[in-house]
Amino acid sequence: MTTATGAHATAMGSGTVGSAFLRACMRLPNEFTPVWFMRQAGRYMPEYRRIRAQYTLLEICRRPDLAAAVTLQPVRSLGVDAAILFADILLPVIPLGLGLEFVRGEGPVIHRPVRTKQDVQALPAVHPETDLGYVMEAIHILRGELGQVPLIGFCSAPFTLASYLIEGGPSREFTHTKTMMHADPEAWHMLMDRLSNILADYLVAQIHAGAQAVQVFDSWVGCLSPQDYQAFVLPYSRKVFQAVENLPAPKIHFGTNTATLLELMKQAGGDVIGLDWRIPLDEGWRRLGEDVAVQGNLDPAVLLAPIPVIRLHVEDILRRAGGRPGHIFNLGHGVLQTTPVDHLKAVVDMVHEYGS
Amino acid sequence: MTTATGAHATAMGSGTVGSAFLRACMRLPNEFTPVWFMRQAGRYMPEYRRIRAQYTLLEICRRPDLAAAVTLQPVRSLGVDAAILFADILLPVIPLGLGLEFVRGEGPVIHRPVRTKQDVQALPAVHPETDLGYVMEAIHILRGELGQVPLIGFCSAPFTLASYLIEGGPSREFTHTKTMMHADPEAWHMLMDRLSNILADYLVAQIHAGAQAVQVFDSWVGCLSPQDYQAFVLPYSRKVFQAVENLPAPKIHFGTNTATLLELMKQAGGDVIGLDWRIPLDEGWRRLGEDVAVQGNLDPAVLLAPIPVIRLHVEDILRRAGGRPGHIFNLGHGVLQTTPVDHLKAVVDMVHEYGS
Numbered sequence: 001m002t003t004a005t006g007a008h009a010t011a012m013g014s015g016t017v018g019s020a021f022l023r024a025c026m027r028l029p030n031e032f033t034p035v036w037f038m039r040q041a042g043r044y045m046p047e048y049r050r051i052r053a054q055y056t057l058l059e060i061c062r063r064p065d066l067a068a069a070v071t072l073q074p075v076r077s078l079g080v081d082a083a084i085l086f087a088d089i090l091l092p093v094i095p096l097g098l099g100l101e102f103v104r105g106e107g108p109v110i111h112r113p114v115r116t117k118q119d120v121q122a123l124p125a126v127h128p129e130t131d132l133g134y135v136m137e138a139i140h141i142l143r144g145e146l147g148q149v150p151l152i153g154f155c156s157a158p159f160t161l162a163s164y165l166i167e168g169g170p171s172r173e174f175t176h177t178k179t180m181m182h183a184d185p186e187a188w189h190m191l192m193d194r195l196s197n198i199l200a201d202y203l204v205a206q207i208h209a210g211a212q213a214v215q216v217f218d219s220w221v222g223c224l225s226p227q228d229y230q231a232f233v234l235p236y237s238r239k240v241f242q243a244v245e246n247l248p249a250p251k252i253h254f255g256t257n258t259a260t261l262l263e264l265m266k267q268a269g270g271d272v273i274g275l276d277w278r279i280p281l282d283e284g285w286r287r288l289g290e291d292v293a294v295q296g297n298l299d300p301a302v303l304l305a306p307i308p309v310i311r312l313h314v315e316d317i318l319r320r321a322g323g324r325p326g327h328i329f330n331l332g333h334g335v336l337q338t339t340p341v342d343h344l345k346a347v348v349d350m351v352h353e354y355g356s
Numbered sequence: 357m358t359t360a361t362g363a364h365a366t367a368m369g370s371g372t373v374g375s376a377f378l379r380a381c382m383r384l385p386n387e388f389t390p391v392w393f394m395r396q397a398g399r400y401m402p403e404y405r406r407i408r409a410q411y412t413l414l415e416i417c418r419r420p421d422l423a424a425a426v427t428l429q430p431v432r433s434l435g436v437d438a439a440i441l442f443a444d445i446l447l448p449v450i451p452l453g454l455g456l457e458f459v460r461g462e463g464p465v466i467h468r469p470v471r472t473k474q475d476v477q478a479l480p481a482v483h484p485e486t487d488l489g490y491v492m493e494a495i496h497i498l499r500g501e502l503g504q505v506p507l508i509g510f511c512s513a514p515f516t517l518a519s520y521l522i523e524g525g526p527s528r529e530f531t532h533t534k535t536m537m538h539a540d541p542e543a544w545h546m547l548m549d550r551l552s553n554i555l556a557d558y559l560v561a562q563i564h565a566g567a568q569a570v571q572v573f574d575s576w577v578g579c580l581s582p583q584d585y586q587a588f589v590l591p592y593s594r595k596v597f598q599a600v601e602n603l604p605a606p607k608i609h610f611g612t613n614t615a616t617l618l619e620l621m622k623q624a625g626g627d628v629i630g631l632d633w634r635i636p637l638d639e640g641w642r643r644l645g646e647d648v649a650v651q652g653n654l655d656p657a658v659l660l661a662p663i664p665v666i667r668l669h670v671e672d673i674l675r676r677a678g679g680r681p682g683h684i685f686n687l688g689h690g691v692l693q694t695t696p697v698d699h700l701k702a703v704v705d706m707v708h709e710y711g712s
Contacts, residue, residue, distance in 0.1 A: 172528075173656075175660060179661065182658055183660065183661045225634060260639075277581040278578070278616050280616075299581060309539065336529065
């Protein structure tokens with residue numbers, strides 16, 4: 001444990017690491033618990049809605065100046081301890097040529113879903129560093145603007161990206177995805193191999209461009225049994241983490257509904273494992289072991305309640321974390337659109353002031 | 357453990373209980389593992405689609421002759437070890453006067469959702485035995501037709517019914533539900549109290565009418581943290597189970613995404629706890645303890661794969677059950693619409709023939 005932390009610390013020159021967020025990723029002690037929120041830039045903020053009134057989601061993602069501006073909004077208005085690049089986990093679908101569109105009220109639609117071995121073989125080569133060059137450019141701009149606040153880059157995990165490609169959009173049952181997995185494992189493994197290479201390159205490029213930490217979102221992997229995760233997902237997620245293993249940026253591995261997958265997700269990789277609210281933070285951390293940091297785990301829906309109720313939930317999480325080095329406060333999933341900005345600000349303050 | 361089984365056995369005259377399904381509910385040994393499927397009567401069957409072409413879902417539910425006919429279809433064509441009454445968990449919404457409709461392609465819609473304390477107070481009194489008398493009539497007909505095959509009655513658990521009432525239909529995030537829970541706990545507790553009384557009466561009426569076992573569906577409760585389950589749900593589910601505790605029909609307690617709720621669900625009640633595929637059957641059973649039976653837990657999506665692949669998954673579950681008394685084979689959730697009938701038949705045979 002000490003060795004692992006030590007290795008990290010050396011690679012990242014932790015002697016001088018001042019960021020509470022980066023220190024927590026490395027399980028170094030902090031004077032307060034760092035906090036940021038998944039989807040902290042988004043529709044719940046008036047300043048974001050003003051930009052969205054003029055540009056589509058994809059236009060913002062593809063214009064580095066706009067992506068950077070939106071990324072900075074919650075850093076300035078909430079006082080969070082990390083920025084997360086404004087982007088979408090589906091951006092790699094654009095160079096894959098599958099017809100990505102965001103349809104109002106329906107979310108993402110992929111017009112030419114991938115369902116067969118032939119579909120997989122027909123996928124073009126993707127070079128994220130250039131094909132998604134606007135992401136790297138946004139990272140460059142942000143590093144110039146953010147000062148001491150660290151910037152988190154991110155990508156989808158291979159499973160979650162595959163599920164969108166195969167279903168053609170969001171899904172409740174993931175039947176097409178699971179059918180390819182079970183009925184055509186050759187096509188499945190070929191697809192996951194392709195996606196994990198692309199995502200690995202994408203993550204490497206983001207770190208080279210200046211991302212100081214990275215999060216891998218396996219948002220929908222909780223629809224699988226542990227047996228299926230192990231056979232059909234783990235090797236590919238591991239490949240993504242191995243590609244960035246020796247690069248000086250901590251890695252966060254996130255999913256939802258993962259109470260029975262946590263140990264396997266840790267095997268796949270990550271210095272920090274994301275927990276959702278379905279598992280009490282102390283129980284999740286105990287199951288994972290002390291040699292890994294944890295991030296989480298407030299139910300985003302609690303933020304719609306009055307502040308005194310929110311406080312009870314926030315303090316319960318901090319009490320379960322027990323002040324041990326290696327806890328990053330976050331939600332168990334993204335900020336909901338109807339969340340009052342004031343409530344998020346209040347949470348930042350509660351977390352920073354807890355125990356002081 | 358022996359005492360509990362003994363009490364049950366006496367109450368139900370188990371000396372003469374011939375049904376493998378009922379014996380498994382009571383953790384009595386069997387020569388083969390009994391099997392049935394949630395949503396075993398439904399659109400995947402041609403004979404069901406023929407009836408649905410002439411009648412709406414609610415018309416079938418409300419005409420005892422049709423509900424009985426549909427209930428019998430899978431018993432005859434699949435050879436399952438139990439029948440489950442054809443009905444919908446939302447039927448109690450009809451006497452509640454909230455405007456239930458099934459909209460093609462969208463599922464259930466409740467036109468006047470319950471969002472405030474005033475909405476809760478305005479709910480009319482419901483007398484399930486008469487208001488849902490057609491359900492009891494279907495049970496009467498079925499007991500005459502089914503012979504040795506036991507009939508399972510069912511209802512929603514209070515939480516899952518409340519979630520539909522509050523959201524106005526199915527939901528991904530359950531934000532309105534959780535908001536009432538956290539922001540207006542008085543309205544929440546009043547609603548859950550009302551619903552648990554109605555559901556308790558409904559279940560009692562079904563057992564009096566002849567249901568030989570009952571299943572309580574808490575299908576969506578897995579969206580909650582264990583802490584919220586304990587404070588806002590458990591007491592009301594318990595009330596439903598307590599109402600039928602001394603009636604001679606085993607009780608099954610079902611949910612999905614419940615890996616971290618299992619122990620609490622057992623506390624709420626049930627002779628049998630349902631497991632979904634997200635937890636390996638042996639691990640779930642170990643966590644629950646041997647003093648309860650388990651039901652599950654094949655991923656319904658696996659049934660879309662070729663039969664040899666299905667066999668691997670079925671045998672893995674049976675191996676994990678290890679032939680211990682008290683396992684009922686089932687899916688982890690309902691049969692999917694695109695499931696081939698042959699595949700379900702094959703599963704029934706695999707389960708019955710396993711180990712012989």
